[in-house]
Amino acid sequence: MSGSxxxxxxxxxxxxxxxxxxxxxxxxxxxxxxxxxxxxILQFGNRMFEVAGPAEWNSLPEPIRRSSSINIFKTKLKTYxxxxxxx
Numbered sequence: 001m002s003g004s005x006x007x008x009x010x011x012x013x014x015x016x017x018x019x020x021x022x023x024x025x026x027x028x029x030x031x032x033x034x035x036x037x038x039x040x041i042l043q044f045g046n047r048m049f050e051v052a053g054p055a056e057w058n059s060l061p062e063p064i065r066r067s068s069s070i071n072i073f074k075t076k077l078k079t080y081x082x083x084x085x086x087x
Contacts, residue, residue, distance in 0.1 A: 013054050015036070034057075035054030037055045063076065
């Protein structure tokens with residue numbers, strides 16, 4: 001989302017806002033910071049980065065996804081993961 005990912009990784013995911021612009025429909029997810037999760041037929045396909053990455057990103061709480069910088073994102077993510085697994 002911040003544009004700091006390598007091109008080979010960022011080409012694998014599509015944001016919901018860009019999909020909404022292409023389809024010219026106002027989707028609720030377009031206002032969020034979500035990615036399109038591709039559908040696969042095989043269970044093994046769910047492990048691909050282009051499927052698992054957006055699914056995990058979309059499962060994060062909104063305040064974490066809307067972090068203003070990478071350092072703030074890392075701090076919020078670490079706090080979230082510790083509270084999720086140690087509480």
